[in-house]
Amino acid sequence: MKVYKTNEIKNISLLGSKGSGKTTLAEAMLYECGVINRCGTVENGNTVCDYFPVEKEYGYSVFSTVFYAEFNNKKLNVIDCPGMDDFVGNAITALNVTDCGVIVVNSQYGVEVGTQNIYRTASKINKPIIFALNKMDAENVDYDNVVNQLKEAFGNKVIPIQFPTxxxxxxxxxxxxxxMKQLTWGPQGGAPTVSDIAPEYLDKAQEMNQALVEMAAENDETLMDKFFEQGALTEDEMREGIRKGLIDRSICPVFCVSALKDMGVRRMMEFLGNVVPFVNEVPAPKNTAGxxxxxxxxxxxSLYFFKTTVEPHIGEVSYFKVMSGTLHAGQDxxxxxxxxxxxxxxxxxxxxxxxxxxxxxxxxxxxxAVKLKDVRTGNTLNDKGVDWTFDFIKYPAPKYQRxxxxxxxxEIEKLGAILNRMHEEDPTWVIEQSKELKQTIVSGxxxxxLRTLKWRIENNEKLKIVYEEPKIPYRETITKAARADYRHKKQSGGSGQFGEVHLIVEPYKEGMPEPDTYKFGNQEFKMNVRDKQEIPLEWGGKLIIYNCIVGGAIDARFIPAIVKGIMDRMTEGPLTGSYARDVRVCIYDGKMHPVDSNEISFRLAARHAFSDAFKxxxxxxLEPIYDVEVLMPSECMGDVMSDLQGRRAIIMGMxxxxxxxxxxxxxxxxxxxSYSTALSSITGGRASFTMKFASYELVPGDVQTKLLQEYEASKAEEE
Structure with a gap:
């Protein structure tokens, strides 16, 4: 194979919503370049891009697939990405290591939620976009309506290169x-017949050509001057203007294709080869040093490794982009x-x-490269004397957990090793060993x-797994002051155990005054603060502890043990076993024994006293509340709204x-x-959502009662 120079290489992402026909378009592109002599189909499971067993099982793309096409002495590296929103990580990775995205649009549906999400992602990282209107041969396609939808969604930078007769x-x-030619295909597609434009289409063509010329001229002062002088540009000048417009994202060309019939594919590839910028013409990426x-x-x-897979009959394959320099086989x-x-x-x-x-x-x-010994996704390999690293790919937060x-x-250790390897292949599979929940949580x-993950573990790794509902990380707190005391006394021969602790708890808020006097019933308790500990809690909130002991009732050496006893109950709250937060404690009295008192005695006494006072x-x-944003077609609005309200949602705006x-x-x-599944069912897969942690808020009374009953029942079972 020819070694392609940097100025002969173009990197392109193939993107689009589920069912838009990306994999079919990829087959047609490969066929047009002579890489394959017959197009496979998704239905038959024989396409170049969907070759993993799980993809053949489910009938949709799961992984992005890299392929190259040698076309007119240029090398087009294309990454075909899955269309389902569940596999958005692949599209994000591809856009970051390529220089232009082709968004395939199903002409039957026009602009879908997936189309908007992909375009938004491309915009965030400043990648140019080309639209390919696929399935122009399908029923009920309204070309003008689809173009209007594109312009309404993405602005006047959307400019058609073609229109169908x-x-x-x-x-x-x-x-x-x-x-300014008419292209006509026979039943088998392929190479078109090129002819003059039929008279009935000429006026529309001239009007659209003028709009294209004006947009191309806007991207270059020289071209703009020439356009004002002559009112026209040559085809080469228009290409140059469009190329510059793609680089600064001021133009989004639109093409018409039928990937299944191989109509329009060759012409689009000519445009990709002739007009899309080469890798050395786009803004250069930055390393972590800026x-x-x-x-x-x-x-x-310097090489950046953006993807790792375990492929049938090969093993581990690591995909990389040469960021700088020239890589030779056998190099260390x-x-x-x-x-x-x-x-x-x-x-x-x-x-x-x-x-x-x-x-x-x-x-x-x-x-x-195959079977590298110590390379992970996101790693950078450098030659001697180079210390670059790259970290430009940012993935969205997970939306579904099990x-x-x-x-x-x-087989718990075996599962852990498999999950870590799966995370290497797809960083949007997030694995967490939750100490709080006492569960292994996998998020996606x-x-x-996550269904795909389960299929791969059970079928490829031969390990049966169980998905369960993840526990919710509730929090516990208090709303008023209370006091309690507890004496721990144990005598079983020899030295015994003795410790007594008196304390007061109250809710903590930033800026509240130091403790002074408390009144419970007819008793008044005056606090004399000798020491203060402020403990920021890793799960949020604070624990403030005051040592208010006077007269040597408890020796200072036992205070750390008392603090440990309080922290024991903060990490396993008295109500539901969840973490407690935002509590202030005053230790004001107690008793000790000259022989039997020790650290464990005061730790246990403090634990019980704190638990009693807390209750x-x-x-x-408190329960975690998330900010949720749902994007959907207008006809789904009522159903989505009704479903959200059934989930105790507070609608903040539409x-x-x-x-x-x-x-x-x-x-x-x-x-x-289960919202991911429900939303897909309600909208036919045409909606998407994002969620982000907002705050902890009080649960309703009936929910709290149920949680307390469940916790008491679980403790009874353990005993």
Whole structure:
């Protein structure tokens, strides 16, 4: 295979909503380039891009797939990304390591929620976008309406390059207003017949060409001057203007295709090859030190590893982008993240599951290596004397959680190793060993996302697992002051145990005055503060402890043990066993024994005294509340709203967002457990949501009663 130079390489992401036809379009692109001699289909499970067993089982893309297309002496590296919102991590990764995104739009549905989400992601990282209107041969396609939807959602930067002469089953011709020709295909698609534009389409073509010329001219002062002087630009000048417009994201070209019939695909690829900027023409990425790293083939060698997979019949495959320099097979490099050395024994160009060995790869290109010993996703490998690292990929917060355990508890360590490896393959699978919940929590982007994980563990790793409802990280606090005392006394021969602690608890708030006098019934308690400890709690909130003991009732050496006893109950609250927070404690009296008192005695006494006082201080359970944002088509608004209200949601606002409806709400985490699945069912998969922790709030009285009863029952079972 030819070694492509940096100025001959283009990196492109293939994006779009579920069902838009990306994988079919990828097949047509590969066919047009001669990589394959026959197009596979998703239904038959024989496409280049969907080759993993889980993808064939479920019939949808799960992983992004890297492939290259050699076209007109240029190399197009394309990453075909899954369309389901559950696998958005793949699209985010791809956009970060490529220089342009092609968003495939299902012309039957127009702008979907997924289309908006992908475009928003591309905008955040300043990546240019091209739209491919696919399935122009489907029924009920309204081309003008789809273009209007695009403009309404993404602005006037959207500019059609083509329009169809007809849509539906008769689709076989488009008018291309960049080259001002009509392209017509036979039943088998492929290479079109190029002819002059038919008279009935000429006026529309000239009007659209003029709009394209004006937009292209806006991106270059020289072209603008020429346009004002002559009123027109040559085709090459228009390409140059569009290229500059793509680089600064001021233009979004629109193409018409039928991927299944291979109509319009070759023309779109010509545009990708001739107009889309090369890797050395786009803004350079920055390393973690904030330095620009240009794709210079003669610069210092640095590789960024953006993807790891375990592939059938191959094993672990690590995908990388050459950020700078030229990589040679057999080269030794330093892993900047892990402090280890790595030999790049064999490097390959990638086309799906086909890996073609190459001797060198230049800056800006994408390649793969097999069975590296110590490389993880996100690592940087450098040549000697280079200390760069890269950290430019930011993933969204998880939206769906399950507790996970093996059916056979003896295989818990094996499961842990598998989960860590799965996280390497897909960083949006987040694994947490929760000390608080006493569960292993696996989080992802949705129910399908975690279902896929389960399928792979059970079918590829032959380990049966169980998903369970994760426990909710409730918090406990108090709402009034209360006092209690407790004497721990134990005598069983020899030295015994004795400790007595008197304390007062009250709710803590920032800025409250120091403790002075408390009154309970007819008794008044005057506090003489001798010492104060302020303990920020790792789970949020604070614990403030005052030593108010006078007269030597408890020796100072036992105070740390008393604090430990209080912390025991803060970490396992008296009501539900959840973490407690925002409590102020005054230790004001007690008793000790000259022989039998020791640390364990006072720790146990403090634990019981604090628990009794806590229960008398009108305790409350707090639950985590999340800010939830739902994006959906307007016709789904009523059903989504009704479902949210059934989840104890407080609706904070509603608004229109680029042709879609958006609801902002505050929802208890307990009610969000199955929301991903429910929302997909309610809207037919046409909605998406994000959630972010907001605060802890009091649970309703009936919910608290139920939680307390469940906790008491569980403690009774343990005894």
């Amino acid at each position: 007809q849509t539906g089953a008769g689709f076989n011709s488009v008018v291309d207003v960049l080259i 330095e620009e790293v240009k794709p210079d083939a003669n610069g210092p060698l 490099l330093n892993n900047q993240n892990r402090g280890s050395k790595e030999r790049m024994a064999q490097i390959s160009a990638v086309c799906g599951q086909i890996k073609t060995p190459v001797n060198e790869i230049e800056a800006g290109d994408i390649g793969a 507790a996970i355990r093996p059916e056979n508890e003896s 982007q949705g129910e399908f996302h 008398n201080a009108n305790p409350k359970v 608004e229109e967002a680029s042709g879609l409806q958006k609801i902002n709400a505050k929802v208890p985490l307990k009610e969000m457990s």
